[in-house]
Amino acid sequence: MSIKVRYFASLGEHLGRSENDLEFAQGMSVKDIWVLSTSGAPIPDNVLTAVNMEYADLEAQVQDGDEVAFFPPVTGG
């Protein structure tokens, strides 16, 4: 039972990895995932977050098997 955590662009570069797996515990929010994955690093002010490839806020609840992503402001186009 685990979830996949992904990091993109400058955020992934800063953390030194693009993804990791995390043991899932009932009742975890996106914010909890960040705290556990980064050993309590402060959350960047402008971070964007997604669950299963859809935007979600930091308080969103995570389910077993979900994919959670953190990334900086987008700069396409």
Add this chain to the structure above:
Amino acid sequence: MKVEICPEAFNPWQAIQDYQAALPSAAAKFGATSIFIGTMRDYNDGVGVQSMTLDYYPGMTEKQLGKILGDAGRQWEIIDAYVVHRVGEIRPDEAIVLVAVWSAHRGDAFDACRFIMETLKSTAPFWKKEVSDTGQTRWVEKNTDGYKNVQP
């Protein structure tokens, strides 16, 4: 409606022509086609840029672009819409993004095209990393708001 992520250089004019040719049911129905093409400059923020790499989130990027087109289709009377976006290494003068909207009337075509482009700029997961003329790399930190005046 179609979304394409393109890892190689593409000709936006050819892409529009090919897409429109494959829309026989729309022939003689659309009176307006609105097109936006974004092209790479050789400068940004006062620095010469020799190339850039466009990173994205495979799966989510396509999903988000599809959602934007769906939202546009609910807000405006459009017949079809097509988005192509480059990823990977890009050089100045190459097309980065194409948005094309076909509609019966210009108002819907213009407004939907603008909406798609501005929403893409603020929500589609793409990230640019530039290589300057002097070989230094930097991530582009944020997009400007296209509805506000930007400095020349």
